[in-house]
Amino acid sequence: MNGKSPKRTQTRPRLMRRARLKTGMSPETLVHTGEQRTEGVRLAAFQYSADSVRELSPRTVAECASLPGGPGVTWLDVDALHDVAVVEGVGKLFGVHPLALEDVLNTTQRPKFEDYGEHLFLVLRMLQWNEQTGEVRGEQVSLALGRNWLVSFQETPGDVFAPVRHRLRSEKGRLRQTGADFLAFSLLDVIVDNYFVVLERIGEQLEQLEDELLAGPTETTLHAIHRLKRELIFIRRAVWPLREAVSALDRRESSLLTPQLQPYLRDLHDHTVQIIDTVETGRDMLSGMLDLYMSTVSNRMNEVMKVLTIIATIFIPLTFLAGVYGMNFKHMPELDWPLAYPVLWGIMLATALGMLYYFRKKKWL
Secondary structure (H helix, E strand, O other), rough: OOOOOOOOOHHHHHHHHHHHHHHHOOOOOOOOOOOOOOOOOOOEEEEEOOEEEEEEOOOOOOHOOOOOOOEEEEEEEEEEOOHHHHHHHHHHHHOOOHHHHHHHHHOOOOOOOOOOOOEEEEEEEEEEEOOOEEEEEEEEEEEEEEOOOEEEEOOOOOOOOHHHHHHHHOOOOOOHOHHHOHHHHHHHHHHHHHHHHHHHEEEEEEEEEEHHHHHHOHHHHHHHHHHHHHHHOOOOOOOOHHEEEEEEEHHOOOOOOOOHHHHHHHHHHHHHHHHHHHHHHHHHHHHHHHHHHHHHHHHHHHHHHHHHHHHHHHHHHHHHHHHHHHOOOOOOOOEEEEOOOOOHHHHHHHHHHHHHHHHHHHOOO
């Protein structure tokens, strides 16, 4: 097992220090609390309808000016949030509420759903499995859904939306036949489905841990158990509030959501419940593994102590005899016996062998 601790996109102390930058500011003040980066912000857009699809790569916010109100459905994807001016510009272009933009830039935001009337806003975490390090990587994704438009905000380039983009480029499927609400559901669905991929990888590591525990656990096994427990806690924090958000989205009566979407949202809610059950099962398994590890180590120590105790017990009478005849008294009759030395050795060997026979008969050895 890989005993390394998981690498997060951000670390808690640095995030807390950056969060203090907003102390005393207005609630609508836009401050990026995530990791500072140097690469440029990437903008990618789709404009599609049942008959056509157009894929754009605007370089600036100004080049996105024609996207709102365009034909069909518009999806603008914003990668990297460190440029506050770009996020603010995109928000003004589509009329995203300033409080929603504040949540976009607060990368420690708890997953939630908000209805701002003219648009809906959803925050969740996108989890991906790093095959090289064998760890979970998470980042915040924010979705702003309006009438015939959707804007997605991501922390870094690289996501799990490739299947959705492929379906948009293809003429088959119902995604091109529906509105922006079904596009938002498709993005949510692929994010939640990727949770199952992450849990499957963790399940494989759990099976490997079980084999190690049965074969003979080491300190590396203990580190792996604690690492997987942190991973599952990280996933639980991501999916538990997401279940509430999806449930609120399902119950919301909004003109931006068509009635045909309700069965899909209920199915998505069922998936989040299933993920939570899987996470809880994994946590219970790890707790059992930790108990088994401690039990195995304790039993191993008990075996060592039993052997040492038996050895010490055997040497107690031998030490007594050696101590008695090692005293420097002048008148000890046994010292003048010609056979005293071999007799004493015989008594000592008989005592040791007799005790070994007794211990084996009692099945202590």
